[in-house]
Amino acid sequence: MATKFNKEKFKKEILDHVRNFSRKTLSDATPQELYQAVAFATRDILTDDWIETQHVYNAEAPKTLYYLSMEFLVGRALGNNLLNLGIIDQVQEVLKELNIKIDLSLIEDQEPDAGLGNGGLGRLAACFLDSLSTLSYPAYGCGIRYNYGIFKQEIKDGYQIEHPDDWLANGNPWEVKRNDNAQEVKFGGTVYSYCDENGNVHYEQKDFQSVLAIPYDMPILGYKNGFVNGLRLWDAEAPEKFVLRFFDQGAYEKAVQQQTLAKTLVEVLYPNDNHYQGKALRLKQQYFFVSATVQSAIAKFKKSNANIYDLPQKVVFQMNDTHPAIAVAELIRILIDEENLGWDDAFYITTHTCAYTNHTIMIEALETWPIELFKTLLPRVYQIIEEINRRFCIELREVHHMPENIIHDMAIVCDGQIKMAYLAIVGSFSVNGVAAIHTEILKNDLLKNFYNIYPDKFNNKTNGITQRRWLGHSNPELANLITETIGDDWYTDLTALKKLTPYAQDSAFIDAYSKIKHNNKLRLAKYIKENNNIIVNPDSIFDVQVKRLHEYKRQLMNVLNILMLYNEIKANPNGNYVPRTFIFGAKAAPGYRRAKLIIKLINSVANLINNDPDVKDYITVVFIENYCVSNAEIIIPAANVSEQISTASKEASGTSNMKFMLNGALTIGTLDGANIEIYEEVGDDNIFIFGLTCEEVLSLYKSGSYNPWDIYNHDEDINKVLKQLINGTIIHSASDLFIELYESLLNRAGDNLADPYFILKDLRPYHEAQAKVAKAYLDQKNWNKMAIINTACSGKFSSDRTIKQYAEDIWHIKPLILPKK
Numbered sequence: 001m002a003t004k005f006n007k008e009k010f011k012k013e014i015l016d017h018v019r020n021f022s023r024k025t026l027s028d029a030t031p032q033e034l035y036q037a038v039a040f041a042t043r044d045i046l047t048d049d050w051i052e053t054q055h056v057y058n059a060e061a062p063k064t065l066y067y068l069s070m071e072f073l074v075g076r077a078l079g080n081n082l083l084n085l086g087i088i089d090q091v092q093e094v095l096k097e098l099n100i101k102i103d104l105s106l107i108e109d110q111e112p113d114a115g116l117g118n119g120g121l122g123r124l125a126a127c128f129l130d131s132l133s134t135l136s137y138p139a140y141g142c143g144i145r146y147n148y149g150i151f152k153q154e155i156k157d158g159y160q161i162e163h164p165d166d167w168l169a170n171g172n173p174w175e176v177k178r179n180d181n182a183q184e185v186k187f188g189g190t191v192y193s194y195c196d197e198n199g200n201v202h203y204e205q206k207d208f209q210s211v212l213a214i215p216y217d218m219p220i221l222g223y224k225n226g227f228v229n230g231l232r233l234w235d236a237e238a239p240e241k242f243v244l245r246f247f248d249q250g251a252y253e254k255a256v257q258q259q260t261l262a263k264t265l266v267e268v269l270y271p272n273d274n275h276y277q278g279k280a281l282r283l284k285q286q287y288f289f290v291s292a293t294v295q296s297a298i299a300k301f302k303k304s305n306a307n308i309y310d311l312p313q314k315v316v317f318q319m320n321d322t323h324p325a326i327a328v329a330e331l332i333r334i335l336i337d338e339e340n341l342g343w344d345d346a347f348y349i350t351t352h353t354c355a356y357t358n359h360t361i362m363i364e365a366l367e368t369w370p371i372e373l374f375k376t377l378l379p380r381v382y383q384i385i386e387e388i389n390r391r392f393c394i395e396l397r398e399v400h401h402m403p404e405n406i407i408h409d410m411a412i413v414c415d416g417q418i419k420m421a422y423l424a425i426v427g428s429f430s431v432n433g434v435a436a437i438h439t440e441i442l443k444n445d446l447l448k449n450f451y452n453i454y455p456d457k458f459n460n461k462t463n464g465i466t467q468r469r470w471l472g473h474s475n476p477e478l479a480n481l482i483t484e485t486i487g488d489d490w491y492t493d494l495t496a497l498k499k500l501t502p503y504a505q506d507s508a509f510i511d512a513y514s515k516i517k518h519n520n521k522l523r524l525a526k527y528i529k530e531n532n533n534i535i536v537n538p539d540s541i542f543d544v545q546v547k548r549l550h551e552y553k554r555q556l557m558n559v560l561n562i563l564m565l566y567n568e569i570k571a572n573p574n575g576n577y578v579p580r581t582f583i584f585g586a587k588a589a590p591g592y593r594r595a596k597l598i599i600k601l602i603n604s605v606a607n608l609i610n611n612d613p614d615v616k617d618y619i620t621v622v623f624i625e626n627y628c629v630s631n632a633e634i635i636i637p638a639a640n641v642s643e644q645i646s647t648a649s650k651e652a653s654g655t656s657n658m659k660f661m662l663n664g665a666l667t668i669g670t671l672d673g674a675n676i677e678i679y680e681e682v683g684d685d686n687i688f689i690f691g692l693t694c695e696e697v698l699s700l701y702k703s704g705s706y707n708p709w710d711i712y713n714h715d716e717d718i719n720k721v722l723k724q725l726i727n728g729t730i731i732h733s734a735s736d737l738f739i740e741l742y743e744s745l746l747n748r749a750g751d752n753l754a755d756p757y758f759i760l761k762d763l764r765p766y767h768e769a770q771a772k773v774a775k776a777y778l779d780q781k782n783w784n785k786m787a788i789i790n791t792a793c794s795g796k797f798s799s800d801r802t803i804k805q806y807a808e809d810i811w812h813i814k815p816l817i818l819p820k821k
Contacts (some may be wrong), residue, residue, distance in 0.1 A: 003045055003226065005090050007093070010090075011094055011097070012393075013037075013041035014026070014037045014098065014147065017036065017037040017040050017041065021033075025441045026044060026099075031109075032110045035107050035108070036171075038078065039078050039174065040097075041548040042082060042085070042087075042091075043173060044077065045087075046081060046219050046228060049226045049227070051226045052819070053228045056816050056818055057138060058604065061304040062813065063138070063313060063814070064139065064297075064300075064315060064813070065137065065138065065316050065317065065318060065807075066297050066317050067139060067141050067142060067322035067765055068290060068293060068317055068319050068327055069127065069141065069143050069288075069323070070270070070285070070320075070321075072114075072116045072117055072123060072125050072126050072141055072143050072233075073125070074114050074126040074129070074629075075113055075126065075629030075633075076630055077111065077174050077733045078108050078326070079473050080130075080221075080468065081221055083223075083469075084134075084221040084223045084246055084468060085221065091104060091219070093483060111165065111445070112165075112170075112252070112556065113629050114149060115149030115150040116144070116150075116269060117149075117150065117269065118150055118269070118548060119318065119547060119548035120547070120654065120655050120656065122321070124168075124799075125143075125811040127140060127154060128811050129141045129801060130466040130799065131800045132803055133220045133221055133222035133225075133231055134196070134223045134225050134466075134492060135800060136815040136817070137229045137803065137813050137815055137816075138618070138816055139719065140228070140230050140232050141220065141229070141231050141232065142232050142293040143232075144233060144266055144285060144289045144333055145175075145216050145233035145234060145235040146266055146267070146269045147263075147266055147267050148164045148167070148268045148269070149269050149453055150165060150270075150587065151165055151587070151590065152626055154626070155603060155623050158598050158600045158604050158607070160587070171444070172216075172218075173188075175216040175218050175642065177215075178194050178214070178215045178216070178217055181296055181299075182211075182213060182237075183209060183213045184211075184215050185287070186205055186208040186210045187211075187284060187287075187378070188209050188376065188377060188379070189206050189207040189210050189742065190206075190207055191204070191206070191380045192204050192206060200340075202337070203336075203337050205379065210239055211262040211288070212239055212262070213240070213288060213289070213291070213292030214234065214237050215232045216233050217230040217231070218230065218233065219230045223491055224491075224813060225818070227605075227816070227818060231729050232293070236266045237262050238258035238261065238262045239258060248611070264281065265285060265288055266288075266528070270589075271547050274505075276373070277435065279373060280373060283374065285378055286323055286376070287326055287330070287378055289324075289332055289721070290324050290327045291330050294327060294330050294331050294334060297315055297336065298334060298339075298814060299483070301315055303585075305613075307348075308341065308349070309345070312349060315353055315645065316354075316355060316811045316813070317353055317355065317811075318357065318806070319355065319356045319357065319424055321357060321360070322365075322367040323419045325356070325421065325423050325424035325427075326378075326381065326423075328350055328388070328424060328426075329381045329384045329427075330381060331349075331353065331354065332346045332347060332427075333380055333381055333384050336384075345491075348672075350427055351427055351428065352427055352429050353567060354424075354427055355428050355430040355432075355810050356427075356428040356430065356670065357434065358431060358432070358433055358442060359749060360648065361650060361651075361652060366421040367417045367419075367420040368418060370416060370417060370668060371418060371421065372416075382418075385412060386413060388412060388426060388427065389411055389412040389413040392412060392630045392706075393407055402449075404450065406449060409449065412426060422450075425450050425454070425457070431447075431450075431457045431458050432461045433459075433460050434462065434653040434654035435460070435462050435463065435676070435677065436460055436656075436677060437671075437672070438460075438652040439651060443458055445698065461802055461805050461810075462659070462674060462677060463654075463655050463802055464797050465655050465662070465797060465799055466798070466799050467491065467662065470636070471662050472664070473633065474632075475516075475520065475637040478513070478516050478663065478664070481512055485503060485509065486500060493795075493800075494797070494798035494801070495798075496795070497794060498792055498793070500788060500792035501792045503792075504789050504792065505785070511668050512779065513664070513787070517664060518538060522613075523634060523637075524536075524583075524634055524638035528622055528624070531625070531661040532623075534610060534620065536615075536620050537579050537581065540579035540580050540638050541553075541578060541580045541773065542581050542583060542638055542639050542641070543581065543582050543583065543639075543641040543773075544583045544584075544635060544636075544643060545645070546632060546636075547586060548587065549586035549587060549595040549596075549598060549599060550595060551595065551598075551756075552650040553581050554646060554757060555586060556601070556759055557740065557762065557763055558584075558643060558723075559601055559602055559605055560759070560763055561770060562582055562605060562619065563721045564717050564718075564721055564767055565580075565619060566605075566608075566619060567717065569618055569619070569723065570612075570614055570615065573615075577618040577774075578618075580619055581763045582619070583622045583629030583630070583635065583636060583639075584602050584621075584623045585623070585624040585625075586599065587627060594740065597741060600737070600738075601730070601738055601741065602623050604661050604737075605621055605730060606623060629668055629706075636663050640665055640666065640777070640783075641663040641665060641666055641668055642665040642666065644670070646669045646670060646673065647670070647672070647692075647697060647758055648691065648693055648694045649694040650672065650693050650697075651672045651673035652673055653673045654672075654675065657673070657675055658678070658794065661682075661797065662790075665787070666686065666687065666773070666776075666783075666790060667687045667688065668690070669688070670688075670693075670762070671689060671691075671693050675689075678799075681793040682754050682793045686793075687790075688769045688773055689774055690762065690765040690768070690769035691758075691762040691765050693763060693787060696744070697758060700754070700761075702779065704753065706753060706761065708754050708755040708761070709746060711760045711763075712760065717767075722745065725738040725741055726738060726739050726742050748752050
């Protein structure tokens with residue numbers, strides 16, 4: 001049970017913090033200083049719960065999950081912590097009684113987003129942590145404390161400009177540094193072997209460079225249950241920050257060399273890996289946090305367990321995609337080199353302790369490393385991977401009787417590369433996909449050979465989102481309406497939203513629901529005016545596509561459809577059109593040239609349309625820069641239409657589709673990822689589905705029969721739109737700027753298909769589906785019914801459900817019971 005709120009104590013802590021840390025009175029404090037004061041006062045409340053939770057951990061020594069992820073997009077913590085503590089109203093009263101003039105929401109805005117992730121992968125990890133604590137499961141999230149998170153995006157002249165994201169500039173009031181849990185992580189050097197008096201071979205790594213991994217723990221609260229898990233983010237420090245003897249010899253750079261290595265290691269999230277230095281740093285980052293976590297987990301295990309063979313009964317490592325797959329080899333290394341186990345025992349323990357989540361169907365995203373790079377940086381770990389591969393290939397040959405060409409295709413080490421996904425599969429007891437269709441594609445196509453020999457390892461766990469943040473916190477008006485209507489059980493059991501179904505026929509509820517959506521659209525319109533200087537019509541369709549910019553997500557198809565609408569209005573300016581506001585938000589990886597060019601195209605089309613008097617009353621295009629968790633909390637509640645238009649078979653699951661659905665946006669999308677399961681929940685009448693199916697896409701890839709020139713030559717509207725990319729319509733002075741995009745849609749590049757994501761193939765069906773959207777929006781009463789049904793049917797897509805399935809089917813962990821206070 002959560003610690004009780006003490007209003008007078010909370011007031012005093014705010015006053016004391018402003019006085020002691022800012023040397024000011026409350027009336028002189030800046031908004032940032034007020035945020036720090038409220039944050040520390042809030043942390044003081046939850047710290048009691050955190051300590052109590054840890055006492056139960058220590059007393060019961062439960063089986064514990066270590067969730068390994070290179071990314072955690074947790075977003076701002078203050079508002080979410082106040083919600084989960086159940087004290088938002090009380091804190092607002094405190095601010096009022098202290099005569100603090102700014103609103104709590106403005107204080108929350110002073111907190112930077114902890115941008116420790118690129119997109120859905122990191123946001124999913126954050127939702128999982130919220131659910132683990134709400135369900136009282138013993139778990140740690142484990143990642144890297146990047147000094148700079150994902151870059152801050154500026155749009156300048158339509159182009160993406162990247163700036164450092166200095167999220168720690170004012171410190172982080174939520175973290176606790178734990179020097180007592182520091183771990184040494186070694187890189188490079190040479191591995192020597194020797195035999196002891198019993199003939200046992202031992203290995204020792206010499207002449208290495210090392211860093212100290214220092215954990216910073218952040219509290220992750222459960223919802224009103226007093227349970228607090230930790231997000232452990234590892235920072236790097238040098239074993240010797242300053243080597244005086246080198247300084248005295250005049251070798252000034254060498255004196256701080258170790259510190260420079262440590263600082264570089266955690267400087268930035270995902271450095272560009274399109275050059276050798278970037279690849280080396282990224283590999284170091286992965287090994288750094290994995291090695292530190294595994295070492296720490298074993299040290300914690302040994303405090304309450306004498307027998308290392310019991311590790312699988314007490315510890316589970318979940319690898320979130322391939323980035324932490326090196327955990328397999330690192331655990332074997334520790335068991336052999338430090339715990340003195342034989343190979344067979346070490347391998348058995350590892351393959352009963354590690355589990356792997358696959359998040360991608362894109363072959364290029366199944367991470368590989370050049371052998372020479374890997375061997376140089378991690379010589380002992382490479383030896384272990386080589387031995388895993390040798391034994392695995394023998395198993396394939398002698399046990400499964402695989403032909404040599406299949407063995408070559410399945411080998412972990414081959415053709416100068418180490419295949420990390422294959423290492424994860426061989427070294428794990430569970431391999432799961434993240435949506436039903438995704439898992440089937442893994443089993444029947446991408447990882448078919450592995451499924452054939454390890455069918456019991458493969459399973460599905462459809463992703464989910466936390467309703468606490470994505471409804472309770474980001475859409476409080478709707479949350480209150482739902483609670484007033486059906487009670488508040490939905491905060492911990494999202495399937496309770498099914499009780500809203502009858503209210504889709506209730507006029508009073510429909511009116512209230514519609515008004516809240518309008519208010520959210522007004523809030524977003526205000527944000528757009530302040531940040532983009534564009535006035536948008538709140539009565540128009542808010543059609544939203546916000547997500548990472550990648551070609552398979554097909555933001556380009558969205559833009560081409562907007563140009564088709566533009567051409568229709570220009571040809572008949574007196575027609576009857578439904579006003580639309582197309583809203584984009586996306587970051588492109590700094591080294592992804594074509595994705596950045598698509599951002600330029602979106603902004604150029606926006607400039608064309610928003611300044612054309614013939615069309616600006618019907619179409620407005622907005623690109624919201626620096627898309628992140630915090631502005632997503634403004635954008636998603638305001639959306640009428642959710643764009644989920646990835647090429648079928650490419651999106652493993654998606655989670656933004658679930659957030660939009662929960663907040664009453666209607667999906668326009670392909671039958672891809674979790675869209676299929678959303679379609680099954682809401683039915684054909686409450687979603688707009690178009691385009692190729694997964695089976696059709698995979699068939700076209702295999703046959704190689706697709707020719708986009710057939711569409712170009714026979715569809716006049718599409719022909720015109722493509723020509724507009726290169727004839728100066730969009731930018732008169734730079735008609736060749738988008739020629740790369742034009743060429744990618746029509747002509748092969750090497751062995752790749754032209755238009756590899758089938759944009760032109762799906763463009764006409766997409767355009768027709770958009771016409772159905774416009775027609776449906778004209779009947780506002782029915783549209784609102786459809787929106788309510790989407791909210792009512794979103795119960796399946798809670799991360800609470802996902803985590804229960806992981807806990808019961810894979811991790812075999814049990815909830816902890818806290819003592820009543």
